[in-house]
Amino acid sequence: MFSLHEKEDTIVALATPQGVGAIAVIRLSGKDAIKICNRIFKGKDLESQESHTIHFGTIRDGDRIIDEVLVSLFIAPKSFTKENAVEISTHGSSYIVNQVIKLLIRNGARPAKPGEFTQRAFLNGQFDLAQAEAVADLIHADSETSHQAALNQMRGGFSGEIAKLRGELIHFASMIELELDFTEEDVEFASRDDLRILVEKLLRVVEQLISSFDLGNVIKNGVPTVIAGKPNAGKSTLLNALLNEEKAIVSDIAGTTRDFIEDEINIGGVIFRFIDTAGLRETTDVIESIGVSRTQEKMKTASLILYLFDLGDTDMVEINRDINKLENLGVPFLKVANKLDKANDQFVNELKANHPDTIFISAGQKEHLDDLKSQILALVNLDKFKTGNTIVTNIRHYDSLVKTRESLLDVLHGLDAEVTNDFLAMDIRRSLHYLGEITGEITTDDLLANIFSKFCIGK
Incomplete structure (x- = not known):
């Protein structure tokens, strides 16, 4: 969290990635952003131009020309931060970028902290806290589904759900608080039956949001998928085939993969984090046994297991035994029979x-890798997501929803026990508090500092 003095500063940062490129964009925000830029810009007088206009000119340090640039103006409140803002498009040389930023700092700006632009947008009412967090998710989205989820949240889809829940509860809270002022009059402003109906309805919605987190976590972070099976079942070959590159070492020598190899694959707009593991077998090799032990740990924490076996080197007894072990593990798995080109037809039919x-x-x-990908994707239930339902992707939001559920259940227990209004009001206020934490109606300096410190500088 930044001090009141710091909020009045004009901040500057590189908004595009570090490194050499065709162009770089340097961003300023603050009441003096246009004035500071105007001091080093040779072209039109920027302070007399309209918002959302672009101007060609040069950036100069005295008489020395640093670069030819385009300057975009955004006059408050019509900017991302709702402050005066400037974006300077320079050539992508790191030398030019550093020279321009140092010149802006000498003329009154200061370097922005991580997430400071987005934090100012939140503090100035551009959007709520959940939408601000979605900005970071949108930047890091690496699949169609994660992009769509972040975009929906940034546009207020999730915030709208929370605001609706909170609004309905606030009405009853105010009625109960009013009753507390008239305790001696024995007046009822809030019907207990109506309150029960409302709380039960809110609980159903909160439960749906909580249960959506499993899917949301998959969409945001990818599906950890373990390829498991005996040595030489073809696990490394399968990983290479799916990646379409030679990522893992392939050898006829059993136990070549001693540890695990991990990489990401986009299937149908969903990121799957595939993990090629050491073969599952009894071994006296100390190093290989460590790899086998790690494989078993990876399998326990996976969201999906591909049980791969060699059609020419596995019998039905062994397959049934392995499948029984996987079923006891409780992790969804697919049975994948490999080396079909070398298989015995009779065994395939059996x-x-x-x-x-x-x-x-x-x-x-x-061969048949598309069939495998289709079955993998089918195990990830995207139906809720595709129908436009709100999906929770943020662990902080999930935690607040769980606490909201506990508070709402306390309200129901209070109604059952016929507790007094002051106790009911306490539990309702707690529910409102946890819902308010999600969207930022309720915040602390530590919470904001933690959230925005995870943003990149320049956003």
């Missing part, structure tokens, strides 16, 4: 009869 949901592939020949 496997189809006993396990009709088996997916048959040849990782080495890259």
Whole structure:
């Protein structure tokens, strides 16, 4: 959180990634942003220009020309931060960028802190806290689904749900608070039956939002997917085939993969974090046994397991035993039969009869991989997301919703026990507090500092 004095400063930062590029954008925000830029800009008088206009000219340090630039003006309150703002588009040389930023600092600006532009936008009422957090999610979105989720939240989809819940509860809270002023009159402004109906309705909505977090976490962070099976089942070959590159070492020698190799694959707009693990087997090799132990730990924490086995080197007894172990593990898994090009037809037919949901592939020949990808995607339930339902993707929001649920349940317990209004009012106020934490109606300096410190500088 920044001090009141710091909020009055004009801040400057590079808004585009560090490094050499065709152009770089330097951003300023604050009441003196246009004035400071005007001091080093040779062209039109920026202080007499209209908002949302772009001007060509040069940036100069005295008589020395640093660069030819385009300057975009945003006059308060018509800017991202609702302050005067300037964006200077320079050539992408790191030398030019550093020279321009140092010149702006000499003329009255100061370097922005991480997330300070977005924090000013929040503090100036441009959007609420949940929408501000969505800005960071949008920047880091690396798939269609994560982009769509962040965009929906930034546009106020999630905030609208929370505001509606909070608004309905505030009405009853005010009525109960009013009753406290008339305790001697024995007047009822808020019907207990109506309050119960409302709280039960709110609980249903809160439960839906809480349950959506599993999907939201998948959308935002990807699906941890472990490829598990015996040594030489073709796990590394499958990973390479899915990635379309030689990421993992492939060898006929059993136990080549001693640790795990991880990479991301985008399937149908969802990021899957595939993990190629050491083969599952009994071994006396100390290093390999550590890898096997880590594989078992990875399997417990995975969201999906691809159980891969070699059709030419596995019998039905072994497959049934492995499947039984996976079922006891409780993690969703797919049965993937590899090396179909070398398989015995009789065994394939037996496997189809006993396990009709088996997916048959040849990782080495890259055959039927699209079928495998379709089945992988089918295990991620995106139906809620595709129908436009609000999805919770932020752990902070999830935590506040869980606390809201607990407080609302306390209200119901209070109604059952026929507690007095002052106790009911306390539990309702707690529910409102936790809902308000999500959107920023209720904040602390530590909370804001923690959230915005995770943003990149320049945003």
